[in-house]
Amino acid sequence: MRNPNYPTSRKTFGYRSQSLTAAAAAGSLGKKLSTNDAASVIRLLKSADPQAREKAIQTLAKYGQKEIIPHIARCLRDPDIKIRVEACRALGDMRAHNCKSKLYDALQDKDPYVVCAAAGALSRMGDKQGLEPIAKLVIKNGTYRSEAIRTLNLLTGQDFRANEHGIKEAIRWIKFNKSRFFK
Numbered sequence: 001m002r003n004p005n006y007p008t009s010r011k012t013f014g015y016r017s018q019s020l021t022a023a024a025a026a027g028s029l030g031k032k033l034s035t036n037d038a039a040s041v042i043r044l045l046k047s048a049d050p051q052a053r054e055k056a057i058q059t060l061a062k063y064g065q066k067e068i069i070p071h072i073a074r075c076l077r078d079p080d081i082k083i084r085v086e087a088c089r090a091l092g093d094m095r096a097h098n099c100k101s102k103l104y105d106a107l108q109d110k111d112p113y114v115v116c117a118a119a120g121a122l123s124r125m126g127d128k129q130g131l132e133p134i135a136k137l138v139i140k141n142g143t144y145r146s147e148a149i150r151t152l153n154l155l156t157g158q159d160f161r162a163n164e165h166g167i168k169e170a171i172r173w174i175k176f177n178k179s180r181f182f183k
Contacts, residue, residue: 113147
């Protein structure tokens with residue numbers, strides 16, 4: 001029996017192959033990226049393939065030039081969660097202080113992983129604005145909880161473990177410090 005997820009037309013397979021090749025090219029270009037190469041990688045941010053967009057963001061973040069920050073910041077509105085998360089991380093790694101307002105908006109994202117990435121990015125810039133939404137995620141029960149714990153550690157300098165005991169400690173710490181850190 002034929003696998004239903006396997007592309008049957010050459011056109012579909014060719015497109016997927018081309019997108020993966022573009023993603024691989026974006027990754028390899030990160031080692032030495034000229035201005036012309038950067039323009040090519042920036043074009044990949046508009047690719048239909050999320051893997052190509054994700055790899056392009058990673059490559060541009062390694063390049064680290066200030067003129068590419070607006071291109072990465074536009075990815076904060078991408079429909080794909082992984083792209084929004086990667087854009088937050090890249091902006092944090094690049095210390096893109098001029099994008100803080102966009103990262104504040106990302107703290108209101110519906111996806112908890114994007115919220116964690118935005119709070120972590122702001123933390124790398126010395127901004128603790130994400131502490132309150134992260135504390136709410138730690139208190140709620142969900143699959144994202146261990147990521148929220150890691151982000152809480154980054155924001156506060158604590159070392160809570162991402163296990164049941166660590167979560168209980170983190171919740172106690174949040175409740176004890178609520179008046180000190182939260183609005």
